[in-house]
Amino acid sequence: MVLGLSAKKEKIDATAGVSLAASAWKRLRRSPVFLTGAVIIGLFILVSLLAPWLAPHNPADPMLIDQVVKARNEIPPSQPGHPLGGDLQGRDFLSRVLVGSQQTLIVGVVATLFGLTGGLILGTLAGALGGWVDSLVMRVVDVMLSLPSLLLAFSIAAMFSRPSQFTVILAVSIVQIPVFARLLRGSMLAQRHSDHVLAATALGVKKGAIVFRHMLPNSLGPVIVQSTLVLATAIIEAAALSFLGLGNPDDRTPEWGQMLGDVQKVFDTHPHLAAWPAICIIIVALGFTLMGETLREALDPKNRR
Amino acid sequence: LSGCAQSQRDSGGGGQQGGTLTFGAAGAPKLFDPFYATDGETFRVSRQMFEGLVGFKAGTAEVEPALATSYEPSTDGKTWTFTLKEGVKFHDGTEFNAEAVCFNFERWYNQKGAGQSDAVSQYWLDNFGGFKDTPDKPSLYKSCTAKDPKTAVVELNEVTSQFPSVLGFTSFSISSPEALKKYDADNVQAAGDAFTYPAYATEHPTGTGPFKFSKYDKANNTVELVRNDDYHGTKANLDKIVFKIIPDETARKQALKAGDIDGYDLPNAADWASLKSDGFNVAIRPAFNVFYLGINQKNNPKLADLKVRQALQYAINREQLVKSQLPEGAKVATQFMPDTVNGYNKSITEVKYDPEKAKSLLAEAGATDLTLKAYWPSEVTRPYMPSPKDLWGAIAGDLEKAGIKLDVVTKPWNGGYLTDVDNGISDIFLLGWTGDNGTAHNWVGTFFGRTDNRFNTGVSPWGATLAADLAKANSEPNESERTKLYEEINKKIMEEYLPAIPISHSPPALVLKSDIKGVVPSPLTDEKFGSASKG
Amino acid sequence: MSETLVSVQDMKVHFPIKRGVFFDKTVGYVYAVDGVDLEIKRGETYGLVGESGCGKSTLGRAMLRLNEPTDGKMVFDGQDFSSLRGEELRKMRRRIQMVFQDPLSSLDPRQSVESILVEGLRAHDLDKGKEETDKRLRELLSAVGLPTSALRKYPHEFSGGQRQRIGIARALALNPDLIVADEPVSALDVSVQAQVVNLLEDLQEQFGLTYLVIAHDLAVVKHISDRVGVMYLGGIVEEATADDLYEEPLHPYTRALLSAIPVPDPEVEDRRERILLAGDLPSPANPPSGCRFHTRCPWRQETKCDTERPALRELKPGHKVACHWAEQIRSGELQPHAVKPELVEEGDGLSPDVPLVGPASVTEALG
């Protein structure tokens, strides 16, 4: 056999293999943009996890209420122990901003997870089964997509008789379902006709295994990227809901979007009450977007050499 | 055409006489026929165009003659004779006389179909009861006769403290019979979810007031009124009033600061100080409302215990609340009416904040583990409740400090809150009232005049007694007797019954540019721009 | 052994073209494979050549039931493969394997070589114990000339030739009887192409495999095949042993094809007489009537060609041809003439309507 010898001489280093994700990670690690995003998000998650310990006071306690004088538009100013002062109800503002990260993270993550799960189920059904299931799912998705996304979220939120954190999350996540579903279905369909799926079929691999071992994992890339971006939109959209009065009215546990939406009346007189949560939201949304965009670029086959 | 528009636009500004007042309104008026109106925005506009037989003295809730120069009740209090002003003309040039007055009364009394709906003729239903063809629902009104052109006699079925001050309500303004007929004024239709109104109400309101309807530019959200040069009294100074609808509160403020408008109603209390320092005239009205914590005795049997209700009263730091959350001039409420209303009992002492007392009362009542289903409304501001969220925040904090557990429910005002509160789903809730006139009946009578009210006072044995006492007081023709009766009732309500906890009276304000003169803030928000001038 | 392993009878694959206002309805077909008969003997290599789009891959896939054939059947080792269903079909797949053209896209980028190879074993319960499987994997790798260290690596870390070896190893793993190789070397550099061709030959010797090799390069096909079938627009136009086909091509299309292939020898090139075909391959959605080749055929005759579809018939032992005039052409009775190229319409909307409802959120649109 001619080739045996030459093949053995070929340079294949014996180190363990690098998967696609790993090679993408290698590229990402050197990207300053990605790192910026990652650091922002890392800090954000850290702060939200540690918020109960970082926050100097209970964010629901109107401890500075005696310094609130609506009549003179006075709110507790910055003072020892309360570096950012208090809010309209005399609660420690710093604590609220810090603890707000927690709910914001929850809103973002849970909404994204809901949307992702719904989208995954619909998209997998459509992409894996094809045929009438696909048509049916896609019609549903079309209906959902026929409404501008934020407007859909507004409408959904408005339809709950008792708004709460949960309805906010639900509204924001339902909007994402068709996005994920379509994305997943698209790449699943592409996978269905790809050679490696054909190869698996030819091997006699069971259909379920093909879907879950080959089609799904290979379609997840764009979905994961989308999730990072959705995290950003979810937080912003939740804020928009609060702004329209469709957010969670119970503000004992603070959330940035809600804090921002609540102070619109005093925006010009106490801009810092709006600015802090707004800046936090912008930074976090930017962090997720930076990460998502760079991830997308890194996973894009066009950029692979 | 363009030249014409140009010159009109230039005619603004300058001098005592003339000019345009642009007033920022928070919402669009529903219509311009005050009889069908239920909303403040409609009233504000109609008030400038219409007058009633009586009116309220500027800046007070006291009744004074208006289109009637005088009025006299019969001894039994059921027949009222109104002597009318002479030489008054409606905007369409027709004569104002007793015929016209009776025409209006008959029109109100003869509403048919959709016109009888509570959502349409609410003020009539509230104050006069039923209509001609609703025998099961008796009406206060019996008849009206035009004795001569300047004398109208109105007969009532009952005696009420409310008469004739109800006639001062903008709703009962006198319209031109000709115009009413011409524009099919009674043709209200229920259409789908709502009502549609005839041309009279939307385009041709015709009254006797100092201003006439000019146009409603829906595209630009402006309502324009022009001076009635044939006005029977002192003619208006202003050429024109423009109501510019700016729904967003901050936008109104900015519009004022930018000089786009000359004033607006209900500035946020938090802005009063800064508006004042910017040189605007913040006209504070006398507080003519009450804000209370409603208690529903039906749901939670523990709430039927007076001690528990008193505990709630002690638990809330009303002083602090008033100081921190309510505008300048707000007061702690000792009873369910402000001190400007006849029947206000000065001897009721303010219950001071005492959390310990609250706890011990709860212990006495065996309600240490009290859990209450508490409702507060979102998406609303009311004169008595400028920021429900902040108010609730403070109240909830106090209640929790007293060891009361809360199951908090928030619903939008129109999205379930009112329904739930009315259907008695909540245990405690935030609500209030803005008075329509200076009679006590308009206050406590409205709250507790029946036993199946929001507080379900019928659950307690005193509920029926209270309702009967109130009815009796209302039909007492003698004014000082009546006042005394109400004073007694108020005392009992606060000390023996405590069906709910009155919290505060807070004054609403009106902000105007400093060059706007002659607008007198009214407790009834009954400001008339006829006397206003610019510059 | 010269017993028939595979026999394909009147295989047809028609892809519907769907259109419709609300519900998709079929408005036409792409006649990708349109009546193919073919037999492959045990242990032989059957080569299938033809120009791009003539339906070679579709035929290969239809034989493996990766595309459902519209019509016709395939008998594999005495068993009717086309009527198998479900689990039976899956079990049977072990015996027919495929090697694909694009070595990268046919390997799942997210799986290591090891799991790629083990997957088939697992599907057919052939992974009995870790040790045995390990041994099997090592055997496979050495058979295709890859080091064992390759197991833990991922497809993108290999060169094209090495990837193709992994693909071959995957097919070998199940000890198949038949391997369908769809353009196994077209994507490779010439130097590497030879390596893979040699490898395929060696494996056949070693394991007694039967091949169906699909390619557009007649030289490659001729080199490795025992018998060659020439496809044109969904049908086989000529079939013969490799040498015979080159010695004496009987179908006008085969003649033209052979004369068009450049030979890396200036002496030969300078001497050659080209039969230049006019125009392009017609669209399989709208194939010409009669003989599919008549629009470009220099030997086209007034009769029969454009009305009657010629059957594949045996002209001399082991040499079949589908041409009405094969005898006359062979004997030189008919001479070629000039052909005016016909217009071939491209891009006539074979792809279905793509729904154009757009992305829902800003970030999706940002993509």
Next chain:
Amino acid sequence: MALLEVRDLSVVFQRKGEEPFRAVDGVSFDVEPGQTVGLVGESGCGKSVTSLAIMGLLPKRGVTITGSVSYDGTDLLKLSDKEMRDRRGRDLGMVFQDPLSSLNPVVPIGLQVTEVLERHRGMARKEAMVEAKTLLDKVGIPDPNRRLKEYPHQLSGGMRQRALIAIALACRPKLLIADEPTTALDVTIQAQILTLMKELVHDLGTALVMITHDLGVVAGLCDEVNVLYGGKVVEKAMRHKLFAEPRHPYTHGLLASIPRLDAPRGEKLTPIKGSVADNIPWSQGCAFAPRCPNALDVCTRETPAEEAQLGRLLRCHNPVVPGTPAAEEVSV
């Protein structure tokens, strides 16, 4: 003096954070008027980069080009961007590999032909249209009037390539560079296109640089052949000589690994071991050394120089002696 003299042409790509990559490394060749010169080699050996460098089409950023490309006596590498624009399309024509992606999908074929006529021959649109029709006719596109109005996707692959050739030859350039003009096409179409190009070049007297990886194409078309490996010309000779007696082990290996249609069956192919990815930079010795069956110790140490011998140029320490096989077959 030759029409085109490429001397010591080198192209170095420098990407941020990466080693500089020498894609073309000291390539020299001449093209006489009317002559056809072939550049052959496997994928990635620098054929396209060479042609782009001649045309001045390489990106400006991150690319260093050295050496000289003199066309009719002027060094193209020294020309300004604007001067180069004036020459491209007029003096130098180029045909690319993928006929679909090389045509603008949203501009009708007609305009894509006429715009070059308008640019370089100063024709008005109307006049140019007439000329375009003649051109399409000349390259064998049936019904040219209709095709002028059509878009690239409405044409078949062969027609598109013909259209591209028409565009490249529109201004009768003295030099035509064809970068794998037939790789994307079927053999029967390839034969059409190659025949067409042969005729046109002959009729117009155009010099042709033919870039391909297919030795068969070169064998039938080129006068002189340059074999590239890793960016360097490893062997250069007239075609008969090259194919009859390949001296460089690479050329030899290539020829031996191609299955020949006219060869008897059963003859084993002799592949070159390894793949292009295995080569070493020329600076460390002979790039081909790791794959070379003739490799000596010196090969991995010293870069072989270009030697001229008997009408051929060769870059090898241990060339193949004619008549003997490159290396004995190793069997396992």
Next chain:
Amino acid sequence: MLRYTIRRLIQLVGVVLVLSLLLFAWLRVLPGGPVSALLGERATPESREALTKQLGLDQPIFVQYFKFLGRAATGDFGVSTGVQPGDSALEIFLQRFPATLELSFFAILIAILVGVPLGYIAAKRRGSWFDNVSVVGSLIGVAVPVFFLAYVLKGVASSALGLPSSGRQDAIDATRVTGFFTLDGMITGEWDATLNALEHLILPAIALATIPFAVIFRITRAAVLDVLDEDFVRTAESKGLTAPVIRRRHVLRNAMLPVVTTIGLQTGALLSGAVLTEKVFSFSGVGEALAIGFERRDYPVLLLLIIMATIVYVVVNLLVDLSYALIDPRIRTR
């Protein structure tokens, strides 16, 4: 193409019917609604019940829905209970739609005029500081909540530049012709009215333009990058064409294809954004009506406006798809 259009329109009808039924049913089972909106805090249980009966809200939902459809067929979509109480929902839409259209038009105009050239330059100078800054800038543009930006603009820009920050026009005497204030002024020659309307448009249009700008910028940049890598650009270069011809005919013409699609998709973002922006600037358009409608639970208006938004969105996208087909011959010839 025609077939495609019809197909999409039929789909649209289906979508609208399904959507309206869903919305209708859902709104009906919600508490509150028209009754509580009409009666307010003065309601009594009796008056509630009477009104419910009078309005037919006690009938089964399907009956109500078909009645609604029947009325809708005659153009009666109900009467507003919160936005402009008493006005018919259709009237509100018709009277406010021009405002939103005008605003969206200026917003998208700003987004295109700034986004496309910037995107082109950024792509041309890929990797330069200009590129990086504008990319990060566009990402920030997406990350800033629209209404927050609107407030900032309102606060900062209106006081610094003296631009009006609420309403569509000052209370000036302008003749209404089309409902587009800028256009009306031009038609009647009341230039000061046009100018005034334009001044009122500047700030809201800028606020509304940020997201479309960011998206258009990034799509343009990506598309130009893609196109610059295309073989046909190299072909164009090899023909020696001048730089402007290549930019216009070869680069931009192709790069505009995805941009055009995006512009269609941005109508969705515009409609959503209009809800927020118009509320902040009290710009009396459909968006503000939606915002107030949500706040005051004005169900008839919400129902109609949401359906209208859907129709507008789908129709605009259809138009964009069709225009896409006009500029892309690959689709046109299908």
